[in-house]
Amino acid sequence: MPAPDTRRTSWWTSGAPWVWLNAGAVGLSVAAVLGLVGLIAARGLAHFWPAEVLEIVHDDGTGRASVIGELAGIEFADPELLPDPGSGTPVERRLIKTGNRRVNAPDFRWLDRAAIVSERRPADLVVFERMEWGNAYGRLRGIFEHEDRVVHGSDAQAWTALQQRLARVAALREEIADLQASTIDSINYELEELRLERRRRALDGAGFDLDWRERSLNEEYTRVEARLMDLVRALERDAVEVEIMDGRRVRIELRDVLRAWRPNAMSRVEQITHYMASLWDFLSEEPREANTEGGVFPAIFGTVMMVLIMSVLVTPFGVIAAVYLHEYARQGALVRLIRIAVNNLAGVPGIVYGVFGLGFFVYLVGGTLDDLFYPEARPAPTFGTPGLVWASLTLALLTVPVVIVSTEEGLARIPRAIREGSLALGATKAETLFRIILPVASPSILTGVILAVARAAGEVAPLMLVGVVKLAPALPVDGNPPFIHLERKFMHLGFHIYDVGFQSPNVEAARPLVYATALLLIGIIVVLNLTAIMLRNRLEGRYRFIEG
Amino acid sequence: MATERKDPGNDRAASDGPAAGGVDGAPASPERETPCLEVRDLSLSYGGVPALSHVSLTIPRRRVTAFIGPSGCGKSTLLRCLNRLNDLIDGVRVSGSVTLNGMDIYRRGVDVADLRRRVGMVFQQPNPFPKSVYENVAYGLRLQRGIARSEMDDRVEWSLKSAALWDEVRDRLNETALELSGGQQQRLMIARAIAVRPDVLLLDEPASALDPISTLRIEELIHQLGAEYTIAIVTHNMQQAARVSDYTAFLYMGELVEFGNTDGMFLNPAKQQTEDYITGRYG
Ligand SMILES: Nc1ncnc2c1ncn2[C@@H]1O[C@H](COP(=O)(O)OP(=O)(O)OP(=O)(O)O)[C@@H](O)[C@H]1O
Ligand SMILES: [Mg+2]
Numbered sequence: 001m002p003a004p005d006t007r008r009t010s011w012w013t014s015g016a017p018w019v020w021l022n023a024g025a026v027g028l029s030v031a032a033v034l035g036l037v038g039l040i041a042a043r044g045l046a047h048f049w050p051a052e053v054l055e056i057v058h059d060d061g062t063g064r065a066s067v068i069g070e071l072a073g074i075e076f077a078d079p080e081l082l083p084d085p086g087s088g089t090p091v092e093r094r095l096i097k098t099g100n101r102r103v104n105a106p107d108f109r110w111l112d113r114a115a116i117v118s119e120r121r122p123a124d125l126v127v128f129e130r131m132e133w134g135n136a137y138g139r140l141r142g143i144f145e146h147e148d149r150v151v152h153g154s155d156a157q158a159w160t161a162l163q164q165r166l167a168r169v170a171a172l173r174e175e176i177a178d179l180q181a182s183t184i185d186s187i188n189y190e191l192e193e194l195r196l197e198r199r200r201r202a203l204d205g206a207g208f209d210l211d212w213r214e215r216s217l218n219e220e221y222t223r224v225e226a227r228l229m230d231l232v233r234a235l236e237r238d239a240v241e242v243e244i245m246d247g248r249r250v251r252i253e254l255r256d257v258l259r260a261w262r263p264n265a266m267s268r269v270e271q272i273t274h275y276m277a278s279l280w281d282f283l284s285e286e287p288r289e290a291n292t293e294g295g296v297f298p299a300i301f302g303t304v305m306m307v308l309i310m311s312v313l314v315t316p317f318g319v320i321a322a323v324y325l326h327e328y329a330r331q332g333a334l335v336r337l338i339r340i341a342v343n344n345l346a347g348v349p350g351i352v353y354g355v356f357g358l359g360f361f362v363y364l365v366g367g368t369l370d371d372l373f374y375p376e377a378r379p380a381p382t383f384g385t386p387g388l389v390w391a392s393l394t395l396a397l398l399t400v401p402v403v404i405v406s407t408e409e410g411l412a413r414i415p416r417a418i419r420e421g422s423l424a425l426g427a428t429k430a431e432t433l434f435r436i437i438l439p440v441a442s443p444s445i446l447t448g449v450i451l452a453v454a455r456a457a458g459e460v461a462p463l464m465l466v467g468v469v470k471l472a473p474a475l476p477v478d479g480n481p482p483f484i485h486l487e488r489k490f491m492h493l494g495f496h497i498y499d500v501g502f503q504s505p506n507v508e509a510a511r512p513l514v515y516a517t518a519l520l521l522i523g524i525i526v527v528l529n530l531t532a533i534m535l536r537n538r539l540e541g542r543y544r545f546i547e548g
Numbered sequence: 549m550a551t552e553r554k555d556p557g558n559d560r561a562a563s564d565g566p567a568a569g570g571v572d573g574a575p576a577s578p579e580r581e582t583p584c585l586e587v588r589d590l591s592l593s594y595g596g597v598p599a600l601s602h603v604s605l606t607i608p609r610r611r612v613t614a615f616i617g618p619s620g621c622g623k624s625t626l627l628r629c630l631n632r633l634n635d636l637i638d639g640v641r642v643s644g645s646v647t648l649n650g651m652d653i654y655r656r657g658v659d660v661a662d663l664r665r666r667v668g669m670v671f672q673q674p675n676p677f678p679k680s681v682y683e684n685v686a687y688g689l690r691l692q693r694g695i696a697r698s699e700m701d702d703r704v705e706w707s708l709k710s711a712a713l714w715d716e717v718r719d720r721l722n723e724t725a726l727e728l729s730g731g732q733q734q735r736l737m738i739a740r741a742i743a744v745r746p747d748v749l750l751l752d753e754p755a756s757a758l759d760p761i762s763t764l765r766i767e768e769l770i771h772q773l774g775a776e777y778t779i780a781i782v783t784h785n786m787q788q789a790a791r792v793s794d795y796t797a798f799l800y801m802g803e804l805v806e807f808g809n810t811d812g813m814f815l816n817p818a819k820q821q822t823e824d825y826i827t828g829r830y831g
Pocket of ligand 1: 594
């Protein structure tokens with residue numbers, strides 16, 4: 001055989017192609033993951049940066065007009081699709097977020113590159129972040145107290161005055177929220193409890209002597225309400241006058257303004273401070289505006305809480321099942337069948353679990369619980385309605401195969417000799433299980449839990465049926481006894497992404513939030529996993545095994 | 549009787565006169581001793597493949613009984629029958645009977661955990677738990693509730709000293725036992741087994757990975773323990789069998805070929821097979 005031929009054959013048969021193939025596949029996967037996370041991170045994190053506000057003068061054929069707003073995107077449109085095909089080369093268009101919803105319509109505007117006459121970044125342009133209707137852009141022209149103009153112009157003094165008044169408004173808003181959370185909510189809660197107590201007594205045939213309590217609660221409510229009204233009135237004092245892009249002057253009440261900043265005049269330090277503050281608000285605040293504005297704190301809370309409860313439920317369940325299958329059950333056709341069934345359960349679509357959870361947990365179990373323990377609340381359901389506990393249970397069911405399989409693998413890895421060593425010293429099977437087998441298998445158990453958490457945190461479809469809502473009125477944990485309300489509905493980051501990205505009235509405005517929320521969800525899953533992995537590595541160090 | 553024993557290291561087979569002589573001066577035989585474990589017509593098969601067939605012998609109380617025989621002849625299997633460890637293996641069938649101090653250990657309702665506590669075992673392969681040295685030795689003690697901390701410490705120390713391991717591990721009691729050397733692990737296994745003070749001790753080649761000095765110390769220990777405990781030991785070392793045991797059983801292909809007084813057996817074996825094996829002509 002000629003030499004080159006031999007060489008080629010030997011390269012092919014040496015196994016090198018397989019190595020390259022595998023390395024290529026791994027490289028591709030890593031690149032895909034990094035690219036995806038990078039894209040999400042870039043888009044999501046950029047959202048909080050105080051973007052420059054442009055003042056663009058453009059000629060739309062009928063005359064010059066100025067547009068004020070943030071650059072939201074650049075697109076090269078296919079000329080065929082435009083009403084005026086022109087030269088046939090792609091047309092560069094800019095998407096400008098002009099904000100000022102309810103003042104201007106619409107709040108996004110496409111501008112042809114060719115029509116732009118000038119583009120400036122004046123330092124006096126102000127962005128107002130409003131409670132409702134998104135950002136407003138314009139120039140500060142004065143400050144009002146009720147109907148009286150107290151500050152004129154837009155100089156530095158006026159700007160300082162605005163910031164002071166905004167701080168006052170923020171403080172008032174905080175006070176109102178505190179009052180609401182600490183007093184009004186708990187009075188309402190107690191009144192509701194009282195109503196239920198009364199019904200309970202009526203059902204039991206006992207007398208009513210609860211009127212005095214209700215009276216005192218109502219009196220307190222009136223007192224607190226009066227205080228609340230004072231605060232609200234104080235909140236309504238200030239307003240600003242803003243000149244918007246078409247020259248009109250509009251009045252914006254400060255009670256609706258969260259923040260105001262002049263991005264074009266900001267120093268780097270101010271930009272970073274602003275960035276951190278917005279990021280923190282995103283993480284710690286409640287959503288506003290049908291979830292398209294504000295923060296995602298309830299969704300973070302709900303996601304983490306649901307995953308934790310799910311882990312607490314799934315671990316013992318999965319471990320007990322695996323121990324039975326591996327240690328106690330007589331190995332045979334039946335056990336093999338069960339094992340196959342368990343493995344296949346892992347492949348059942350999430351929505352099927354959702355339907356099962358709704359039918360079994362929510363309606364059957366929850367409904368029965370209500371009949372037995374909460375007859376006074378009837379016909380309103382307490383547990384017989386989707387809620388946190390049912391969502392956690394449904395996901396526990398969905399992830400239990402993973403825990404079973406990986407626990408069983410861990411049990412199978414423990415050498416027979418170790419078990420015999422324990423038994424030969426007079427340990428019973430149960431003692432061997434608790435003192436040797438479970439500790440040694442604990443890293444595998446944790447591996448199962450890690451996989452379960454990863455799957456559960458990313459699952460959305462079943463949750464829509466068994467407890468997740470677009471907007472939950474209250475967190476599942478609060479100051480009212482019993483403090484943890486597992487029956488409540490909750491918010492979830494995965495569902496939040498779906499809701500904000502695809503169900504919101506203003507998809508364009510919400511898009512950066514979708515990226516930010518997705519990044520957050522990935523981040524939370526990573527953190528949960530890292531915690532479990534660290535725990536597992538510590539255990540693995542302790543129970544490191546010499547093979548054989 | 550124990551006082552009559554010689555120091556380990558002396559080749560008992562070479563000495564004249566029965567070391568473990570009967571009261572009347574006649575050569576001792578296992579039948580004359582107080583029985584501890586009585587094996588009657590014991591047969592065992594692993595998934596239909598026989599490993600022991602019709603073995604009958606009596607392991608006398610407070611004596612050392614050695615089991616010798618070629619590899620695969622069923623020595624370990626026989627030992628594992630004595631604490632019912634074979635129960636755990638799927639497809640094992642046992643027939644015949646084994647009695648411990650007159651009680652049939654294969655009877656229904658026997659507390660197997662208690663049986664195994666009384667019949668301790670050191671395995672052919674060291675199998676330390678993935679725990680510290682201290683916890684390995686204390687494992688059996690912790691199973692018996694109500695042992696005070698200080699007593700536990702004493703028992704662990706005594707066990708490790710007896711197993712000739714104390715000096716090597718006294719400073720690393722809380723380190724993992726998995727990092728001990730093979731020979732250290734083997735001695736740890738002995739310490740672990742004697743810590744619970746079993747009545748009977750089953751030793752499956754306890755000195756296979758030991759240097760001559762450690763081997764000597766283990767033999768010394770076996771010798772000492774033999775005064776109080778009933779010991780069954782498997783060994784491939786003929787000198788060792790001769791040195792430490794009072795009685796010897798020769799197994800071949802799952803059958804008991806010859807069983808009797810060690811001296812007698814090594815000096816003039818009754819069967820040709822035995823003689824061939826002892827003198828190394830076997831095979
Ligand atoms: N768990 C088991 N399953 C099936 N067969 C087994 C099992 N354990 C032992 N055997 C078989 O039983 C026979 C006796 O084995 P045993 O371990 O008792 O031999 P041994 O005399 O201890 O040998 P060695 O001196 O090599 O340790 C061997 O043929 C072995 O293959
Ligand atoms: Mg063996």
